[in-house]
Amino acid sequence: MVATDTDEQKAKKVYHTKASGNALATVQQRSEAHELKLYGSCFCPFVQRVWISLEFKQVPYQYIEIDPYKKPKELVDINPRGLVPALKHGDWGCYESTVLMEYLEDLQAGESLLPADPRIRAHSRLWSDHANRHIVPTFYRYLQEQDAEKQLEHAVDLKNQIAKLVTAADPAGPFFLGPTLSFVDAQIAPWVLRLSRVLKPYRGWPDPESGGRWETWVKAIEAEPAVQATTSNDDLYLDSYERYAENRPNTSQVANAVNSGRGLP
Template sequence: MLTRFKLEDLQEGEPLLPPDAKTRAHSRLWSDHINRHIIPSFYRYLQEQDTEKQVTFAGELKDQIAKIVSDADPNGPFFLGSSMSFVDVQMAPWVIRMEKVLKPYRGWPSPEKGSRWAKWVSAIEEHHAVKATTSDDGLYLDSYERYAENRPDTSQLAKAINSGRGLP
């Protein structure tokens, strides 16, 4: 029988989910938002070849980011406050990809200096665990080129995005 453990069950390191049920549920809802809205918006924007539609999809991605940022702890720097949490771990790969993929391929802007989003992005990018698991720029550019060019048969994910379906 396969047993699944939450990190907190191992009682090692800092827990990613808060101790109270309400904030844990809140974190899981925002994690779902990342999976259902931010990730698909990222790929729609990256894969789109028409520049007018790229502007539309960039706006959609910004709107989805604004929603999660508006509910983040106002002082941060992370989503729930001073420590990295479950939501930050879910968001970190996409923050990195916005810088390393969307910026060179689509001209994604840097966060506005002094904004809550800029504070969060900086905290994620500077976190030791994120730094230790981030590939070099060349690997990101090489890996995402086929999406940026929206090549046929790129992946099941690309097919789902192009057809308007949810992620596989």
Template sequence: MGIPDEHIHPVATGVAAETVAKHWDPQEIVFYSGWFCPFVQRTWIALEERGIPYQYVEVNPYKKEPHFLEINPKGLVPAIEYKGRALYESIILCEFLEDAFPERKPNLLPADPSDRAYARMWIDYVTKNLVPASMRLVQAQDPEQQKEHLKELLEFQRAFAAQVKGPYFLGEEFSLVDITLVPWIVRDFVSAEHRGYRREDAGEAWKKYADNLVTRPSVINTSSELVHYYEIVHRYLKNESQSEMAKAVRAGRDIP
């Protein structure tokens, strides 16, 4: 009998299952994925956006199977195997895909060095502020703490939205800044249903940006049926998840 997180739905469903079905064949890029994972969805969106050939391999990272630990000793998805080398960490993987396949369009980072640095500053903002704040809100059990976390999340979202050029963060071009964030927008129905969150409470600019982002085909094509996300988020809502991220949020540590 393992930990509860081991018993998640085993495979992608809905539109994401159709995407998976197109990627069984062996390729130079082997993409180790967990259909449910927001970090995975970042790298998956980058692969789909740029039409990079990849072989999809579903992993349940909570099982910590020896074969997967050989690929990523941290035991986390996403990971990529490329020319005999194992690579991991969602944003690093997206940047690797930029570097390894520069000819595949669209590029997801701007060409100009200072524009690239600017994009990375906001990728960092999403990773250090928006993502942990979303997780704190979902995991908080005490209503007073939930209120505080909601206020904090809305402030982070407002500050981010103030910099959105529109329709995407950097303007006309969809970029790695949008990709870093969008999986948490796809999943914000959880805090909307259980923590009183509303996109409009972060301001019109945020709502417009968020509503638009989730209509991007690469986002839709990497999203499973909501019913299966519920099984997983339920454990976060009760603060019972045993994922490394949930444990870090519970302990007040940086997320892994």
């Protein structure tokens, strides 16, 4: 029988296990063994934050693609929670994307994402905390919500949380602290990319208002070389997030946490 493309028979999209486009070129370029290893998954925004930091700093490292749902031993040995990203530096390992970004800052190799001034560092950490507490969880709540009315509430919430971040940013920009990418930009960049690549097709998320500060910021993030170097082709994101958009059972620890009203893992 020839398969037809009715809704019932339409194959479910699955998450990708291999980067594509610019990100694939970076994976290939960073495949040689090195004492600094990033264990990552091509679709994962938490990984992309750390990956952007490494590419921005232009420090040598090795990228190792793994499937975090299969929990390979090399991942669990570093992170007993079995989540990517995980970093190995020599015989020492650590995990949690924000902690890893801080670790890379502390190595003081390559360009810094946090400036020297303690108050600007605190300001950056404060707004990175805002992104982690309010923007990231709202993104998943909105994407996983199946009820149209509640989707609208989450859309308004997400818009407001982004607006708060914009108010805290340098007025001229284009980035959070001004002309160059810094810590907060790298923290939010993966979800900014997924607004147009995932929330737009699945939930009708609108493009940024023309001529506004947010549009300037989004364009700067999209054009940043370290962001581009870690970004795959659009279909990778569309396919990898269908399970979230349909709120399929046991999609991931993040999805389960959202469904049960717990904080993200």
